[in-house]
Amino acid sequence: MTPLPSIALATQAARLSKSVPPPADPFRLRVADEVAAALSQGRPVVALESTLIAHGLPWPDNIELAQQVEATVRAGGAVPATVAMIAGELCVGLDLEQIESVARGHFVKVAAADLGPLVATGGNGATTVSATVYAAARAGISVFATGGIGGVHRGDAWDVSSDLTTLASEPVCVVSAGAKAILDLARTLEYLETLGVPVIGYGTDELPAFYSRRSGLRLPHRVDTKEQAAALLRAHFALHPHRGLLLCNPIPESSALDDGLIENAISSALHSAEAAHISGKGLTPFLLSAIAKETENRSILANRALVLANAQVAADVAFELAASQGPQADAT
Numbered sequence: 001m002t003p004l005p006s007i008a009l010a011t012q013a014a015r016l017s018k019s020v021p022p023p024a025d026p027f028r029l030r031v032a033d034e035v036a037a038a039l040s041q042g043r044p045v046v047a048l049e050s051t052l053i054a055h056g057l058p059w060p061d062n063i064e065l066a067q068q069v070e071a072t073v074r075a076g077g078a079v080p081a082t083v084a085m086i087a088g089e090l091c092v093g094l095d096l097e098q099i100e101s102v103a104r105g106h107f108v109k110v111a112a113a114d115l116g117p118l119v120a121t122g123g124n125g126a127t128t129v130s131a132t133v134y135a136a137a138r139a140g141i142s143v144f145a146t147g148g149i150g151g152v153h154r155g156d157a158w159d160v161s162s163d164l165t166t167l168a169s170e171p172v173c174v175v176s177a178g179a180k181a182i183l184d185l186a187r188t189l190e191y192l193e194t195l196g197v198p199v200i201g202y203g204t205d206e207l208p209a210f211y212s213r214r215s216g217l218r219l220p221h222r223v224d225t226k227e228q229a230a231a232l233l234r235a236h237f238a239l240h241p242h243r244g245l246l247l248c249n250p251i252p253e254s255s256a257l258d259d260g261l262i263e264n265a266i267s268s269a270l271h272s273a274e275a276a277h278i279s280g281k282g283l284t285p286f287l288l289s290a291i292a293k294e295t296e297n298r299s300i301l302a303n304r305a306l307v308l309a310n311a312q313v314a315a316d317v318a319f320e321l322a323a324s325q326g327p328q329a330d331a332t
Helices: 005-019 033-040 051-056 061-075 096-104 112-121 129-139 162-167 185-195 226-239 259-275 280-294 298-324
Strands: 029-031 045-048 079-086 089-092 108-110 125-127 143-145 173-176 199-202 221-223 245-248
Touching (some): 029 129, 033 045, 033 079, 045 298, 051 096, 051 108, 061 079, 061 096, 079 129, 089 112, 089 129, 112 125, 125 129, 129 143, 129 162, 129 173, 143 298, 162 185, 173 298, 185 199, 199 226, 221 226, 226 245, 226 298, 280 298
Parallel strands (some): 029 089, 045 079, 108 125, 173 245, 199 245
Antiparallel strands (some): 079 089
16 A cells, blocks of 8 residues: 555654754853863852953953952852853853953853853853853752842832742852842732742841841841751752742841932932933843942942852852751862
């Protein structure tokens, strides 16, 4: 019996598919040897973003802070893994030469949604929270330290950062001083609740306001020690293996800015952004730069202090988490 044409064509296509190799996977995740070794041995690793290096501070302050953050993570017994897109490869763990290239070079700001285009074009990018969370999850890193996450912007434009949705879909604990103070913190907290992302206070009952320790927004959950935090992470990831959480560490008291000072600076920066028609990805860098000018760079000093404090907490929690999951070697 002669097979029907459709069946014959399907059979021929199946035979051809067996003889033709599948297309190469264009995605390349390059994990540094030190990071890969630590992960394979069950030792603690802390992911770090690169947008702060490329867009947060001028040279040479940016590379100095990058080195200080990595040193803080190492002092806590963990291995730092700074993330960036370099020549189309998503790199997890950078050496000093690569960090310097991010600090000196023209690295675009990259969210998770931008990774595909940069892989395809072989571009360079500094990873935001969402892109770093994505990379950390692919590499098997459970803890990530940053300054503050993105969220729901003030006003009625519904400018919402993809940091929030990425947190809801990737199993990574982000340690931050809450969300950036330029945002609508109440709506950001509400949106995280809607997404099912737990927001945990570390030594606090309320959401930190980035530059200041208090926002007046109560949090439903609190831990006070690294041991408690590690236990919470274990329980969360066991119940929600594909969802992250936010661990909020307030800025150190000695570095916190006056609430009135920072709110006036934010209001002025928002007015300037509106007058200049700044929106989208350029809005946050513009606002942070304007706030630094309004506060005579006190906001930059506060930002540095909170980033280092978050790196220390992240290293402590990552160390406890790794210790509870089995034997480990010295990471320093």
